[in-house]
Amino acid sequence: MTEIFPLIYxxxxxxxxxxxxxxxxRQCLFLYSANQSSQFLKKKDASTFESIAQNKNAYEISQIYWSKSLYLSAVEIFQFILLQPKNYxxxxxxRIYHQLGLLYSLLGDDQKEMNSYYLGLDINPQSEILKQVIEMKENNKTLTIYE
Structure with missing residues (x-):
């Protein structure tokens, strides 16, 4: 019995x-794959964005940039998408203009943010979300002026 105990232990x-x-x-492999995708997303030039914008999955790719907090890259893809509006x-x-406005808000550019919201509303006047966002932003500006 005493000989079996060390073996079990x-x-x-x-x-x-x-x-x-x-x-x-498993954790190391996850971190490695996340690092590789992040490295891919950080490699950017004009031809990369143009090929992405022509891709049917350009919107999804912009969402990946956004989720990785690469806001300027997401903005660039949205801008390339908007240069070819016939695909959407x-x-x-x-929706793209709305999200572009949200990105500009995160980047602190209020003028481009509001411009994006208005452009989206011009394209789709029935968009309740854009109407609400614009109304809320305008109310916040008037509150700031009176305070």
């Missing part, structure tokens, strides 16, 4: 080590 330790190694390897419906273009 070592087997349990070995099993726990394998579980730990599995989770550590009016509702989609209005």
């Amino acid at each position: 070592l087997s349990v330790i070995n099993f726990l080590f394998l579980i730990f190694a599995y989770f550590l390897t 419906s009016n509702e989609q273009l209005a």
Whole structure:
């Protein structure tokens, strides 16, 4: 009995080590893949954005840039998309202008933000979201002026 106990003990330790190694390897692979995608997204030039904008998944790619906090890159893709509006419906273009306004808000450019909202509303006058955002922004400006 005393000879079996160390063997069981070592087997349990070995099993726990394998579980730990599995989770550590999994986390390392996740961080590596996230780093690789981030490196890809940071490599940018005009031809890259033009090819992305012509891609059917340009909108989704801009969302990836946005989720990675690469706001200027997302803005550039949206601008390239807006240069080729025939690929999108009016509702989609209005949504893109809305999101472009949100990005400009994150970047602190209030004038471009409001301009984007108005352009989106010009394209789709029925957009309730854009109407509400514009109304809210205008009310905040009047509140700031009177305070």
